[in-house]
Amino acid sequence: MKPNTASLDLNNYFNSISNAYSVNEYASLYTTRLMRKLALNCITDFKDKSVLDLMSGTGENIRLLKNTKDIKSISTLDYSSKMNSIAKEKLKYLDFEQIEGDFFKTNHLKTYDVILCSFGVKTFTEKSITEFCNKVNGLLNPNGEIVLLELVKPKSQLLTSFLKFYLNNIVATFYGKKFKQLFPFIEANKNLNTFKNQFTSNRLSDLRHQRKFLIYEVIHAKKALG
Ligand SMILES: C[S@@+](CC[C@H](N)C(=O)[O-])C[C@H]1O[C@@H](n2cnc3c(N)ncnc32)[C@H](O)[C@@H]1O
Secondary structure, eight states: OOOOGGGSOOOHHHHGGGGTTTHHHHHTTTTTHHHHHHHHHSSOOOOOOOEETTTTTTTHHHOOOOOOGGEEEEEEEEEHHHHHHHHHHHTTTTTOOOEEEOOOTTTTTOOOOEEEESSOOOTTHHHHHHHHHHHHHHHHEEEEEEEEEOOOOOOOOOHHHHHHHHHHHIHHHHGGGGGGGGGHHHHHHHOOOOHHHHHHTOOOEEEEEEEEETTTTEEEEOOOOO
């Protein structure tokens, strides 16, 4: 079962970890960065595409994009004002649109050729997963692509116990006790099957769903041409 998100003000929580958020790269032994790169590689060509990075945090995905001058437009969306300030500072070399708001409550968004979302859905409930997938489908242009990346519970109990120990002791001790609050969400997140099923019922095609390095899953799917 998913932890009760009602008892945790997630926006405040993400604000509170924003300054230390970049530690995820070395605390994960750079596997989060590697996974973001592999997820971005699902998109064969960003040239002339409009790109939206959802739950964009401190701008990790956008910083990994190459040849940004060839990209038609880059937008980010996140509700954490502190994550957004850090992203703005880190991406000050780039002309991009930063949307601050809750994805579920932000209306009148444009449509996009590429939607990226990494490590932003682990706190979602079953109901919000359906809402998320329907909304993403509506935001994709014909032939548009979505790439979703998330941490999931390892299949082995031994590895789950190790991950729990690592996050709750090593990461929490060195980088802040607040990181402990993430483990229950990862533990409850067995796979991305609900997203896959929902995208399938939204008739997204070319769907690829893979588990990588035991604890990450990636979904890449396309909207039909017409
Ligand atoms: C774990 S961080 C991931 C950041 C980044 N995408 C990455 O790859 O590291 C999750 C981000 O999702 C944002 N977030 C979570 N739920 C959201 C929602 N409903 N609307 C907007 N942002 C949300 C949080 O503020 C946080 O910055």
